[in-house]
Amino acid sequence: MTAPERLTDRKRESIVQAAIAEFRDNGFEVTSMDRIAARAEVSKRTVYNHFPSKEELFSEMLHRLWARATAQPEAIYRPGVALRDQLRDLLDAKMKTLADSNFLDLARVAISATIHSPERAQAWVNRLNEREETFTVWVRGAQQDGRLKAVEPGFAASQIHALLKAFAFWPQVTLNEPILTPEKQASVVESALDLFLCWYEIPLQARTA
Structure with missing residues (x-):
């Protein structure tokens, strides 16, 4: 160059x-x-x-936001591996993105623009939703293996995302609260795992009965 x-x-x-x-x-x-x-x-x-134009600049920002949001491992279900360990890996990667100040800055801009012109950022919203559907694939895999209760996979995936975002995204984006400390991030992840698995995981004895 x-x-x-x-x-x-x-x-x-x-x-x-x-x-x-x-x-x-x-x-x-x-x-x-x-x-x-x-x-x-x-x-x-x-x-x-x-x-x-400004629209071109905005598109560039959305592209960067999308790239940061997708810089995570694929949510591939692994038979024989503890569900908690699998989910922790996925949520840790998600939390890393949510703790990225550049990602949060881009999200603030995108959401602000969406409020005034919903159609402007609709493509961004749709693409982020598509990315989160990889969790849906993981849930479906765990269900097919008889390890999670029967529930609409997309609903369950949205729930666990919401458990993180309630503490590590929306307060930072809408109220400008500080990014969570590493200790708080770990606490939020573990609490999300407790709530999700307590409700959805099928105990081993129930699966072998």
């Missing part, structure tokens, strides 16, 4: 970060390309060379 290309990449990244900060601080509607250029310390023409 040549030096000019690296400079171009740096400018593009500065523009994206400036847009995220402006959208977060002032909202999508109020933010202008002029303000983004000033915050990025580049010319307005440079901004338009990279992104023809």
